[in-house]
């Protein structure tokens with residue numbers, strides 16, 4: 001099951017590209033486009049709420065395995081830079097740089113643009129990503145792009161098979177009530193293998209539930225491996241008790257305040273105690289206040305771009321997390337809004 005996120009700056013050609021990759025589904029701050037033919041099943045997510053909403057960007061990336069960063073012939077702007085920072089903070093493994101609207105540019109200009117961006121991404125997790133010139137007008141590059149997506153997805157599947165034996169976790173992105181069925185949620189199996197009749201808990205509220213049935217692209221299945229996008233009918237819980245961001249699993253840590261071993265992005269402004277930041281983990285997010293900063297075990301008032309530190313953050317509502325989860329920190333008032341990443345101390 002192939003899951004693709006389309007990101008980039010305003011007017012970079014994101015939605016035009018998404019419409020070429022699948023059939024449009026419901027629209028929120030992300031829009032999903034579904035495609036299925038023979039044994040190819042693909043969901044493409046347009047982060048259409050970005051750049052206004054950082055959450056749209058993070059949600060699209062966390063629900064996907066392959067990122068397509070759209071850059072138009074005009075070249076990168078602040079939002080493009082912010083997308084690059086997000087990918088680097090998430091250590092996003094797979095993706096491509098899509099030079100969009102190729103029909104409005106020239107081969108030489110596209111080559112120069114590629115050179116310029118290659119310089120920017122050297123030394124980052126994106127340094128080996130392929131560049132591809134695409135036009136949704138002349139159709140240049142579209143077949144090649146689809147081919148490459150499927151090639152990359154083979155690697156993604158291999159990686160996911162290594163996670164199939166882990167304890168199951170499902171990241172929920174939608175929850176609603178279906179007459180005659182009850183609570184239905186949509187989401188992604190982020191690790192482990194989900195089986196019908198599994199008894200799990202919805203976090204952060206810790207409400208127990210049973211998986212009544214599993215569907216993948218409208219087909220009933222008995223189990224779903226890591227990376228699967230699933231629809232689940234749930235027993236023992238109501239749709240109003242689950243929302244986007246919830247994690248279904250056997251056990252999660254739940255907290256309102258966090259101690260994060262962090263690294264500040266080189267592209268952030270310095271941080272100071274009492275700053276108000278915005279924290280993302282999985283599809284959850286919360287405002288947090290920076291209560292305390294430690295560098296090498298010593299309390300300090302400020303921390304600089306590029307520094308490693310321990311951040312003590314106080315939030316206002318409960319967040320579910322486990323040891324592999326990467327927290328992303330942002331300052332919604334800054335021009336480049338991403339601040340850094342961190343990992344929480346967990347009980348497991």
Ligand SMILES: Nc1nc2c(ncn2[C@@H]2O[C@H](COP(=O)(O)OP(=O)(O)OP(=O)(O)O)[C@@H](O)[C@H]2O)c(=O)[nH]1
Nearest residue numbers: 010011012013014015016017101102104135136137
């Ligand atoms: N000539 C040409 N125009 C394109 C191409 N792709 C997109 N456009 C045009 O560029 C503009 C922006 O395209 P969208 O696909 O809406 O880009 P977007 O990033 O989704 O834009 P917003 O969501 O509005 O920020 C539209 O007017 C498109 O018609 C292309 O391949 N060639």
Ligand SMILES: [Mg+2]
Nearest residue numbers: 014015016048
């Ligand atoms: Mg759009």
